[in-house]
Amino acid sequence: MPSAVSEVHAETQRSQRNARVCDLGLVRYVDALERQNQFVELRQSGAISDQLLIVEHPHVVTMGRNGHPENLLAQPEVLARSGIQFYETDRGGDVTYHGPGQIVGYPILDLREWKRDVHAYVRAVEEVIVDALAGFGIAAGREAGATGVWTSDGKIAAIGVHISRWVTSHGFALNVDTDLNYFRYIVPCGLTRPVTSMRKLGCQARREEVVAALVRSFGIVFDRQMENL
Amino acid sequence: MIDVVMPQMGESIVEGTLTKWLKKPGDTVGRDEPLFEISTDKVDTEIPSPVAGVLAEVLIEEGKTVGINTIVARINDGSSAPAAAPVAAAPAPVAAPPPPAPVPEADGTPEPVATVVEETAGPLSPLVRKMARENNIDLSKVKGTGAGNRITKQDLEAYLASKTAAPKSQAEPPAPPTPQTPTAPPVVQAAPPPPPPPQAVATIPQTVDISSPAPGTRVEQMSVMRQRIAEHMVFSKHTSAHVTTVHKVDFTKVAKVREKAKANVQAQYGFSLTFLPFVLKATCVALRQFPLLNASIQGDTNIIYHRDINLGIAVALENGLIVPVIRNADEKSVIGLQRSIADLAARARSRQLRPEEVKDGTFSVTNFGSFGSVFATPVINQPQVAILGVGTVEKTPVVIDDAIAIRSIAYLALTFDHRLIDGALADQFTGKIKAILEGWSEEIS
Numbered sequence: 001m002p003s004a005v006s007e008v009h010a011e012t013q014r015s016q017r018n019a020r021v022c023d024l025g026l027v028r029y030v031d032a033l034e035r036q037n038q039f040v041e042l043r044q045s046g047a048i049s050d051q052l053l054i055v056e057h058p059h060v061v062t063m064g065r066n067g068h069p070e071n072l073l074a075q076p077e078v079l080a081r082s083g084i085q086f087y088e089t090d091r092g093g094d095v096t097y098h099g100p101g102q103i104v105g106y107p108i109l110d111l112r113e114w115k116r117d118v119h120a121y122v123r124a125v126e127e128v129i130v131d132a133l134a135g136f137g138i139a140a141g142r143e144a145g146a147t148g149v150w151t152s153d154g155k156i157a158a159i160g161v162h163i164s165r166w167v168t169s170h171g172f173a174l175n176v177d178t179d180l181n182y183f184r185y186i187v188p189c190g191l192t193r194p195v196t197s198m199r200k201l202g203c204q205a206r207r208e209e210v211v212a213a214l215v216r217s218f219g220i221v222f223d224r225q226m227e228n229l
Numbered sequence: 230m231i232d233v234v235m236p237q238m239g240e241s242i243v244e245g246t247l248t249k250w251l252k253k254p255g256d257t258v259g260r261d262e263p264l265f266e267i268s269t270d271k272v273d274t275e276i277p278s279p280v281a282g283v284l285a286e287v288l289i290e291e292g293k294t295v296g297i298n299t300i301v302a303r304i305n306d307g308s309s310a311p312a313a314a315p316v317a318a319a320p321a322p323v324a325a326p327p328p329p330a331p332v333p334e335a336d337g338t339p340e341p342v343a344t345v346v347e348e349t350a351g352p353l354s355p356l357v358r359k360m361a362r363e364n365n366i367d368l369s370k371v372k373g374t375g376a377g378n379r380i381t382k383q384d385l386e387a388y389l390a391s392k393t394a395a396p397k398s399q400a401e402p403p404a405p406p407t408p409q410t411p412t413a414p415p416v417v418q419a420a421p422p423p424p425p426p427p428q429a430v431a432t433i434p435q436t437v438d439i440s441s442p443a444p445g446t447r448v449e450q451m452s453v454m455r456q457r458i459a460e461h462m463v464f465s466k467h468t469s470a471h472v473t474t475v476h477k478v479d480f481t482k483v484a485k486v487r488e489k490a491k492a493n494v495q496a497q498y499g500f501s502l503t504f505l506p507f508v509l510k511a512t513c514v515a516l517r518q519f520p521l522l523n524a525s526i527q528g529d530t531n532i533i534y535h536r537d538i539n540l541g542i543a544v545a546l547e548n549g550l551i552v553p554v555i556r557n558a559d560e561k562s563v564i565g566l567q568r569s570i571a572d573l574a575a576r577a578r579s580r581q582l583r584p585e586e587v588k589d590g591t592f593s594v595t596n597f598g599s600f601g602s603v604f605a606t607p608v609i610n611q612p613q614v615a616i617l618g619v620g621t622v623e624k625t626p627v628v629i630d631d632a633i634a635i636r637s638i639a640y641l642a643l644t645f646d647h648r649l650i651d652g653a654l655a656d657q658f659t660g661k662i663k664a665i666l667e668g669w670s671e672e673i674s
Contacts (some may be wrong), residue, residue: 065248065266065273090266092273117239118272144584147271163238163274164263223528 017113019050019224021215029060029087029098032106036169039108043167050113052218052226053106053171054211057098060085061186064093064160071095071187079185091170093147093160095186101178101197103210104171107218111166114222118163122147125172128221129157132174132213136203146193149174153201154194174198176210231280231304233264235289237297238274240460243453245269246294247301252284258304265301282306360385360448390444454549465611470647473606475640476659480622482669483507484637490673494564504639505542505596506566508619511665513538513559516592519658523591525612526649541590541610542570544577545600551577552610554590563673598622604640614649617662618642 024032032055042048061084063072072095076086084097098104111121126142129149133140133156140151149157149172157174175197183195198205219226235245245267252258252265263275264284285305289295360366371380371388451459465471487502494502516523516538525533538559541552553573558566576582593610598621607618620640627636641662645655 064271066246066268090273092268092271115239117241118269118274119239119241121239122272144588159271161272163272165261165275165277220528220531 017050017224018227019052019107019109019219019222020048021052021054021226021228023054023211023228025056026100027055027057029057029062029085032057032104033087033089036106036108040164040167040169043108043110044165050110050222050224051106051108052215053108054214055104055106056100056102056207057104058085059083059097059099059182060087061095061097062086062091063088063095064091065089066092067094072185073187074185082185084182084185089162089170091160091162093158096158096160096173097182097186098173099178099182101176101199103174103176103207103214105174105214105218106171107168107222109168109222111163111168116166118161121168122159122161124221125159125161126157128214128217129172129174131217131221132210133198135213135217136198136205136210138198138201138203151196151201154196156196156198156201174210174214176205176207230285231282231306232300233279233302233304235267235295235297235299235301236276238267238269238272242269242297244294244296247289247291248273249291250287251275252278254284254287256284258282258284278304280304280306386448452548454546458549461611462608465608468611469609469614471606471609471644472647472652472655473642473644474652474655474659475604475642476656476663478639478641478663479627479667480504480507480637480639483666484622486669486671486673494567498564498568500567500571502564502567503570504598504622505570505594505619506563507666507669508617508641508662509540509542509555509558509566509570509594510563511662512540512592512594512617514665515658515661517559518661519654521650521654522615522645522658524614524649525591526614526646532649535591537589537591539589539591541593541613542573543593543595543607543610544574546578551582551587552590552593553577553582553586554588556589592616594619598639604642606642607644609644609646614646615655615658616644617659618644 024035027035032053036053039048039051039053043051059082061072061079063069063086067088072086074082079086107125109121111117115121123142126147126149130140130142133149133151138151138156140149140156143150146155147159148155149159157172159172160170162169175195177199178197180195180197180200198210215226215228218224235247238245246269247265248268249266251263258264258278258281260279260281261277264278265276267274267276282304284302286303287301288303289299289301295301361371366385366388371384483504487504487507491502494500520534521532523535523538525535527533537557540555540558542555543550543552553576555561555566555569555573558569561569573582573586576586590610590613592613593607593616595607595616596619597605597607598619601621603623604620605618607616609616618641620642622637622639624635625638626633627638628634629636641659643655643659
């Protein structure tokens with residue numbers, strides 16, 4: 001049955017689609033942004049495969065395209081005095097904070113090779129985080145109308161995405177052992193709800209373990225063979 | 230001129246907020262060059278221009294939220310003259326639905342493609358575009374009576390009525406392909422012509438042609454809920470390998486328990502006791518024993534076993550249905566389940582359900598028996614893998630030990646996803662429910 005064989009063959013090839021993981025460690029927000037833009041261009045031209053950038057940022061507050069300035073509770077000058085950078089960016093979502101102890105993931109995916117569905121993409125990113133957290137015994141989930149990942153103790157991961165010609169950039173930020181006090185400078189995503197971290201929920205997992213879990217979960221949810229660099 | 234429409238960026242997306250114009254009217258824009266940005270949920274998306282040209286007109290201002298396929302701008306690509314050939318060759322706007330299959334043309338001037346025709350008719354509402362598409366109407370032949378001579382729904386209805394009234398029927402099979410238009414199209418009057426005589430109906434061929442509704446029919450857009458239900462049902466039928474198995478269940482013991490407790494429950498709790506919570510209770514026990522029925526399929530290869538038993542209960546609404554969920558149903562008593570059913574059904578009908586109350590179901594039950602159905606073959610509520618339908622409980626003569634007895638009988642129909650569940654397992658599962666219900670001994674209040 002040649003048709004069945006070729007179907008199996010196609011199936012194998014499809015499931016072997018690769019995504020490359022780059023854990024860049026501590027990177028300034030602007031530098032990561034530049035790196036993302038390069039990757040997006042390369043991905044759009046088909047020069048590279050899907051990518052998952054993993055970084056950690058020094059203290060920074062960013063505001064999305066639809067951000068409401070009133071959700072920034074401190075003026076940029078005040079932030080600067082506390083050693084916090086401030087940027088306006090082109091991702092979706094409102095204002096958020098990144099800092100040490102947080103795993104920031106920037107998937108650069110061509111959604112034309114996935115589902116061509118931006119909502120499904122956001123839901124899938126949530127699933128990646130929920131599944132990874134489950135491995136550490138943390139029950140997390142979605143909340144209707146409030147993108148991100150939630151636990152009974154509050155929001156544990158934020159999501160904001162930009163898409164250009166179906167290629168994604170920006171992504172998610174998961175609080176591992178973030179100093180949650182820094183969130184006081186903002187109303188995260190315009191929601192007056194508590195923020196939490198894995199550490200606050202009693203999980204002592206190390207950053208590398210969490211990154212590994214996220215990468216594994218990412219491969220399963222997006223059906224990608226993850227190659228570490 | 231090319232219309233640029235709000236694209237659909239995903240299956241569940243019906244509208245988008247235009248957050249930023251990246252070009253101003255008068256700007257030159259290249260094909261695939263980012264033209265504007267939209268925002269849905271937490272995603273900002275750059276939308277590239279479908280063609281190269283000059284941005285002629287911006288119809289939707291920044292910050293406005295509009296439905297998909299709404300025209301947001303027009304680009305002059307140098308082809309605004311009636312000479313349609315180059316435009317016809319140009320690709321359609323990003324997400325515009327494909328134009329209908331072209332009608333066979335008679336020799337002579339070719340009909341321009343849909344986008345171009347619509348361009349001559351001024352801005353159109355999505356409804357009008359849709360009607361025109363579905364009915365194969367050439368909009369250049371329709372006179373607009375709306376503001377700025379825009380074509381309205383009424384204009385299309387009048388046009389349709391006038392066409393159907395015309396003696397020549399476009400659906401008549403033996404006729405050679407007729408040009409839809411005489412060479413000099415008469416201007417169609419906005420006032421609808423008198424209704425066609427009844428004889429005209431009889432000449433319409435038997436073939437079902439939904440693209441040109443018969444006179445006297447009414448075209449109405451589905452409600453959003455109806456559209457979602459339609460999508461979900463077809464999606465489910467495409468996704469799962471539906472098989473239904475039906476078991477006959479003797480409810481006599483349950484009926485006795487219910488009869489005994491009914492008045493008390495009504496007095497003490499204020500709701501009436503039905504057969505449904507007994508079925509739910511038995512279902513929870515069976516789900517614990519056969520966890521594959523309380524599972525989902527992830528991708529094509531993984532089975533997700535759900536820890537919690539969250540039962541979806543189908544509730545009929547005036548013009549649709551919704552499936553609110555009883556969370557951790559296995560932790561509730563028969564009375565507790567009845568309370569949840571009454572509460573969820575009442576709030577579903579008054580549209581007061583919270584979003585989280587209609588999600589995360591792991592198995593569903595539909596009680597078509599309440600409308601008198603004996604048994605039906607329900608459609609699985611994705612991403613679940615089975616749904617139990619409960620038929621009406623009726624006193625029926627049955628043979629027991631070669632004697633005829635009168636028992637309270639109902640049919641339980643289990644539709645299961647044969648991708649994951651085989652008939653033997655489905656019947657063991659339903660058999661378990663049957664055994665619990667038939668052997669019901671405990672009192673409930």
